Amino acid sequence: MSEPSSLDGTVLVTGGAGYIGSHTVRALREAGRDVVVLDSLELGRREAVIDAPLVVGEISDRDLVSATCGDHGVTQLVHFAAYKSVGESMGSPEKYWRNNVAGSVELYEACMAAGVRDVVFSSSCSVYGTPPEVPVTETAPIQPESVYAESKAMVERILSWYGQTNGLNSVSLRYFNAAGASFDGRIGEDWTHSINLVPVVMKALLLGDRELAVFGDDYDTPDGTCIRDYIHVDDLADAHVKALAYLGRGGASTAVNVGTGTGSSVLDVIQASERVSGDPVPYSMEPRRDGDPIATFADPTFAEETLGWRARYDLDEIIETAYAWHRSQLDQGR
CATH class of the missing domain: 3.40.50.720 (NAD(P)-binding Rossmann-like Domain)
Structure with a gap:
């Protein structure tokens, strides 16, 4: 036994x-x-x-x-x-x-x-x-x-x-x-306290009363903005x-x-949000913030070798589920 x-x-x-x-x-x-x-x-x-x-x-x-x-x-x-x-x-x-x-x-x-x-x-x-x-x-x-x-x-x-x-x-x-959020829209990220980029982009896109502040467009990256995974x-x-x-x-x-092993810039996130929603994201370029790394993304090799895990979803699916979730919360008055 x-x-x-x-x-x-x-x-x-x-x-x-x-x-x-x-x-x-x-x-x-x-x-x-x-x-x-x-x-x-x-x-x-x-x-x-x-x-x-x-x-x-x-x-x-x-x-x-x-x-x-x-x-x-x-x-x-x-x-x-x-x-x-x-x-x-x-x-x-x-x-x-x-x-x-x-x-x-x-x-x-x-x-x-x-x-x-x-x-x-x-x-x-x-x-x-x-x-x-x-x-x-x-x-x-x-x-x-x-x-x-x-x-x-x-x-x-x-x-x-x-x-x-x-x-x-x-x-x-x-x-x-x-x-992102669950694909059935049941649960997602409460944007009340969040300072993460995706929910902040969603606020600018859906609330109509603010601009997204993009901190720095002069980094050594393809479009000048910071890159994250x-x-x-x-x-x-x-x-x-x-x-x-x-x-x-x-x-x-x-x-x-x-992580996914793929880096996406701030402008990549904005553009994906515009593709998904069909609406422009209002944003302004601001000076760099102290302490922001230029680019950070994972090498996921060890995760696959050790845990048998790898990411299945990409940036568009992240934005699609986030947009659907936050829009549903507004519809419900939350």
């Missing part, structure tokens, strides 16, 4: 009522996994969880985490819950140290005490800072340029040490730029499903870039 696998138990998803978290919860359930969500609902939306069990609370509440793990038979963890504004992190660093770093320690300690041994951590390509070359591989130097990025790098290191001292197995997924949120959710399966099969702890 074979030993039970961690894949047979429930996945605890912290921050599962948020943008990427809710898409991952849905992907896990479609893959046949049992899921329980822990979210404070400070930035998440209850309705985004759809019909998954939701526990409202903080990741630093050890008693609540322990009870949740015990009540639901949790064997694996996907940890999204974190603050993620670069600018805010520089103005209020203590908020990021306390929640993103100290909160993660409390979460991991409670989960390990409950017998959880597999963690997929929501990290970020920002841990690389301005990479010395693109496409970016996992061997690029870790050189964060913000408190937010440093908090992600620190938690990666904490996981590495927990692996050595406690046998905790982990995959840190270093996301590039998540964007935009990955559809459903592709990103799939990477979490595959990372959990990898750990459940006994895969070694690692860090993996999650």
Whole structure:
């Protein structure tokens, strides 16, 4: 008789009522996994969880985490819950140290005490800072340029040490730029607090009361604007499903870039939005912002080799689903 696998138990998803978290919860359930969500609902939306069990609370509440793990038979963890504004992190660093770093320690300690041994951590390509070359591989130097990025790098290191001292197995997924919405329009990104390019473009396109500020048109790129790797949120959710399966099969702890391998400029995003909507995006050219890398996009080779994952969707599908989602929210008065 074979030993039970961690894949047979429930996945605890912290921050599962948020943008990427809710898409991952849905992907896990479609893959046949049992899921329980822990979210404070400070930035998440209850309705985004759809019909998954939701526990409202903080990741630093050890008693609540322990009870949740015990009540639901949790064997694996996907940890999204974190603050993620670069600018805010520089103005209020203590908020990021306390929640993103100290909160993660409390979460991991409670989960390990409950017998959880597999963690997929929501990290970020920002841990690389301005990479010395693109496409970016996992061997690029870790050189964060913000408190937010440093908090992600620190938690990666904490996981590495927990692996050595406690046998905790982990995959840190270093996301590039998540964007888009579910193809059925059920869930998407709340633009209320978002400063990501795609929802900001959608605001300029749909609200009719603002211009998009494009910061810099004199970079050394084909059209002069910054280049980033935009990955559809459903592709990103799939990477979490595959990372959990990898750990459940006994895969070694690692860090993996999650991107498409294709760079798109700010003007590429604007032009795709105009193609999809049939309307012009109002924008103005502004001076460069300090700290914006010229071009950043992933080398996804290691993700395919290690997790069997690769992106399925391109920029047009990202924009099509984002546009449909945001337009539907306006129609519903949200």
